Amino acid sequence: MFHENKRGTLGPMWLSGWIAGCFRLTRRFMTATDIDVWIGKTLFVPPIIKLCYLTRQSQFAISRLFWFIVALDQLRIAQTLTSQIVAGLFSIVMMLTASMRADMPAMSLMWFRFLAIGFLLLDTFEAVVMGHWRGVEIWLLVLIAEYAATIVTLPPSDVRKKTRAVPVRES
Numbered sequence: 001m002f003h004e005n006k007r008g009t010l011g012p013m014w015l016s017g018w019i020a021g022c023f024r025l026t027r028r029f030m031t032a033t034d035i036d037v038w039i040g041k042t043l044f045v046p047p048i049i050k051l052c053y054l055t056r057q058s059q060f061a062i063s064r065l066f067w068f069i070v071a072l073d074q075l076r077i078a079q080t081l082t083s084q085i086v087a088g089l090f091s092i093v094m095m096l097t098a099s100m101r102a103d104m105p106a107m108s109l110m111w112f113r114f115l116a117i118g119f120l121l122l123d124t125f126e127a128v129v130m131g132h133w134r135g136v137e138i139w140l141l142v143l144i145a146e147y148a149a150t151i152v153t154l155p156p157s158d159v160r161k162k163t164r165a166v167p168v169r170e171s
Contacts, residue, residue, distance in 0.1 A: 032114070036113060036114070039147075040147045044147035048144065059148050059149070059154060060103055060104060060106050061098070061102040061103055063145045063148035064102055064145075065098055066142075066144045067098070067142075068091070068097075070094070071094040073137065073141065075088055075090075075091050077138075105149075106149035108147070108149035113143065113146050119139045123135065123136045123139060
């Protein structure tokens, strides 16, 4: 792979081999988008869709509902007066957003979902090591809210209406 030219330095053959190797490496590993799609489709989207069918709400209403739950949970664990005021204002804003704009499309960013996954992993590790589980659930609720916003359309329900067979009278 390392080809030296007449002067003893690495030539363009090495560079082209390195570039080709990089492209081969990217084909073997999942990209960030692939990881995000896999996490969403395997862990979060199926329960969110079941919750949408159960509550007869849109995925955007479920997303705003979970953001409201995050705000209330943040208010629950707030310890100082300042954090209680900020969490209370956040709860009011999320309540108004959930009630007034429930079915409007919501935006979700991949980098924010990865940030929430990172914080969930860090908080879970800290909870396992230190035994401090307070507040770990917030990041799980944030991920549910964010992945609910990524669902473009809900698939059709598998619930089939059972109808009674009405006997037909012949005249």
